[in-house]
Amino acid sequence: xxxxxxxEKMSAAKRGLTIAIAAADDLxxxxxxxxxxxxxxxxxxxxxxxxxxxxxxxxxxxxKESVSxxxxxxxxxxxxxxxESWKAGEAxxxxxxxxxxxxxxxxxxxxxxxxxxxxILSQLAIFDVPSYHKLLFLTDAGINIAPSLEVKKKILxxxxxxxxxxxxxxxxxxxxxxxxxxxxAMSATTDAALLRVMQERGQLAACELDGPIxxxxxxSAQSAAIKKLDSSVAGDVDILLVPDIESGNMLYKSxxxxxxxxxxxxxVGTKTPVILTSRADNSTSKYYAICFAxxxxxxx
Numbered sequence: 163x164x165x166x167x168x169x170e171k172m173s174a175a176k177r178g179l180t181i182a183i184a185a186a187d188d189l190x191x192x193x194x195x196x197x198x199x200x201x202x203x204x205x206x207x208x209x210x211x212x213x214x215x216x217x218x219x220x221x222x223x224x225x226k227e228s229v230s231x232x233x234x235x236x237x238x239x240x241x242x243x244x245x246e247s248w249k250a251g252e253a254x255x256x257x258x259x260x261x262x263x264x265x266x267x268x269x270x271x272x273x274x275x276x277x278x279x280x281x282i283l284s285q286l287a288i289f290d291v292p293s294y295h296k297l298l299f300l301t302d303a304g305i306n307i308a309p310s311l312e313v314k315k316k317i318l319x320x321x322x323x324x325x326x327x328x329x330x331x332x333x334x335x336x337x338x339x340x341x342x343x344x345x346x347a348m349s350a351t352t353d354a355a356l357l358r359v360m361q362e363r364g365q366l367a368a369c370e371l372d373g374p375i376x377x378x379x380x381x382s383a384q385s386a387a388i389k390k391l392d393s394s395v396a397g398d399v400d401i402l403l404v405p406d407i408e409s410g411n412m413l414y415k416s417x418x419x420x421x422x423x424x425x426x427x428x429x430v431g432t433k434t435p436v437i438l439t440s441r442a443d444n445s446t447s448k449y450y451a452i453c454f455a456x457x458x459x460x461x462x
Contacts, residue, residue, distance in 0.1 A: 165290040165297050166424060166450050170201070172328060172457035179204045179456060181437070182253035184244035185237040185261040187214035192222050193445035198452045199228040207232060207253055209240035210260075237261040245269055248434075249276060255455055257437035258429075267305060270432065281431040282306070284317045285438060286324055287414055288454055291423040294381060299325060299333070299401040300417075303410030304438070305429070311353045314403065315366060318357070320430040321401050322367035324458045333400035335361075336380035337373025338409070342391055344374060350405035357403075370395060377402075377413070426451040434459050 183191065187210035195206050205228045208215050212233035219229060234240035241261045248256040256276075258266050270276060271283060285304030288297055301321045306313055318335065325333040337354035344355045354373030361371040372395035378385040383397025404410035417423040425447055429436035435455040439448045 164424075166426075166453070168297065169288075169426070169450060169453040169457050173203055173453040174201070176456050176459060177202060177204070179254040179459065180207065180252070181205070181255045181257050181452070181455075182207045182244040182247045183209060183257040183259045184241040184266060185210050185234070185259035186240070186257075187211045187218065188260045188441075189218060189221075190443065190445040191259050191439070191448055192218040192224070194448035194452060195229065196222040196224055197445070197449045199225060202228075203452065203456060204255075205229065207244070207247055209234045209244045209247075210237070238265060241266055241269060245273070245276070249273075255434050255437065255459065256432075257452070257455075258439050260441060263304060263438065263440075266436075267429065270429070270436070276433050277431055278433055281320060282313060282316045283429060283431045284320045285410075285427060286321050286430045287425055287427040289417050289423040289425050291417055291421050293421065296400070298399070298417075300410065300414060301401065301403060303404065303407065303414040304427070305407075307407045309406065311356055314353060314357065314405075315360070316431070318369070318371075318401075318403055319367040321403070322369050324428070324430055324435065325401060326368070327459075328457050333369050334395045334398055335369045335371040335373075335401045335403055336375045336377075336395055336399040337371060337403045338377055338380065338405060339374035340376060342375055342379065342389065350374065353405065369401070372396070373403075424450065426454040428455055428458065430458075 186208035208231045215231040247253045284302040287300045302317045337357050339350035344351045351374040372393045379396045380399045386396035427438040435458045437451045437455045
């Protein structure tokens, strides 16, 4: 069974949300919206070029009772309007359309009113990798470029909060590096080792963490056994914590383009998760990103 069906089931229990989409005038976004409204997951406020939005609505036969359109002259203006509707409570969640991630994230970081107190903005992805036995989370492949140890703690807290909100259990986390040995010349290994000590002393969000640990050991118990690595995380990891944006970005794209993974992505650290899509994502990934956000949302 497709692992992402679990996301659909989780999101089905949280119906009734309204999602504002910044620059929604894109066919694959509208196809994702169509599938979500057919499943009665949410209603949508679409910001963008009204002529294109209405054309796509007709082509996809979207129900007007589930979707409303608001004209915006530019993608930048659409982002401003969508954020304002989210801030005002007209929408419960925000979704990125064809506005760039840099622009949307920049607006959120400049304002900060929709960030959780004490949190940072980070990216969290989820994957159905065919060769792996469960859903796999990855952070941060899109926002924080070269995070310090303190920033990594906050990135980890964001990911753990979402995971526990969705699955109601503590995740197994791999603080990734190129090796399992601590090497002062490799900051990824020293940061990972410090994170493990902090976890053991209760200084991190509740999780089971091992690090430094290489990707092969995190994903394969056999690899860990060959290396004589004693780790309950090895081969059963839930969250991959990457050391920097380059490694995260390459790992994200290698899962997608060489491992045949289906992915979905969020911006987290905000009061409700922000649905993050790429222009290269197909409608299926964008639909699952909607499911991911709804599943991760805390609904009173």
